[in-house]
Amino acid sequence: MNIIIFGPNGSGKGTQGAVIRQKFNIPHIESGAIFRENIAKGTELGKKAKEYIDRGELVPDEITIPMILNRLKQDDCKNGWLLDGFPRNPSQAKALWEALQKEGMQIDAVVEIVLDRETAKKRIMGRRLCENDPNHPNNIYIDAIKPNGDRCRICGGRLTVRSDDQDEEAINKRHDIYYDEKNGTMAAINFFKELSKKNNGIPRIIEVDGRPPVEEVTKELMSKLEALLK
Numbered sequence: 001m002n003i004i005i006f007g008p009n010g011s012g013k014g015t016q017g018a019v020i021r022q023k024f025n026i027p028h029i030e031s032g033a034i035f036r037e038n039i040a041k042g043t044e045l046g047k048k049a050k051e052y053i054d055r056g057e058l059v060p061d062e063i064t065i066p067m068i069l070n071r072l073k074q075d076d077c078k079n080g081w082l083l084d085g086f087p088r089n090p091s092q093a094k095a096l097w098e099a100l101q102k103e104g105m106q107i108d109a110v111v112e113i114v115l116d117r118e119t120a121k122k123r124i125m126g127r128r129l130c131e132n133d134p135n136h137p138n139n140i141y142i143d144a145i146k147p148n149g150d151r152c153r154i155c156g157g158r159l160t161v162r163s164d165d166q167d168e169e170a171i172n173k174r175h176d177i178y179y180d181e182k183n184g185t186m187a188a189i190n191f192f193k194e195l196s197k198k199n200n201g202i203p204r205i206i207e208v209d210g211r212p213p214v215e216e217v218t219k220e221l222m223s224k225l226e227a228l229l230k
């Protein structure tokens with residue numbers, strides 16, 4: 001199963017990605033990691049990419065696309081792959097689609113975890129960390145996992161915040177890119193939606209409501225993905 005996953009920061013995309021990875025036994029490929037690996041190993045593409053990154057410029061498709069294709073052809077992708085973090089704009093989406101077509105590789109599903117910007121932001125900023133166990137979920141803006149006063153709802157432990165989660169400027173910057181329907185990630189998603197309409201439903205688009213509790217989102221996502229296999 002070859003899957004591209006989209007979702008804003010705060011939508012639980014990482015969590016859902018981990019479930020998909022396990023369920024379908026496919027690697028969760030994060031585009032940032034592909035860059036870091038190529039740069040660390042000093043590959044030709046990595047060296048070129050680094051020049052752009054060092055200048056603070058967007059790495060062009062001629063470098064990015066081959067890097068991603070190389071990754072998707074590695075041995076661990078024999079059951080498929082889950083691509084996360086790419087494409088982030090419509091031109092990257094088009095270039096990726098065309099490159100995959102050329103390679104005879106298909107996209108079985110484009111998954112979008114749908115969550116409005118305001119909720120996504122609250123999800124991040126409302127996170128509270130339990131001093132006893134980082135896996136005790138607490139969020140002041142999510143009713144299902146609201147802390148017990150200022151204490152962990154599971155064990156009563158003291159709660160703290162991650163400073164990253166309170167960096168509103170950084171969150172807004174990422175969301176600016178994600179929610180940009182003209183040149184950003186939303187436009188990339190719309191590229192696939194339009195393509196699907198014109199192309200007999202290929203690639204398949206799977207939209208999942210990101211508002212319910214994590215387990216419910218997982219359930220909806222899994223049932224929709226499993227339906228594709230039948």
Ligand SMILES: [Zn+2]
Pocket residue numbers: 130131132133136152153154155156157
């Ligand atoms: Zn706790």
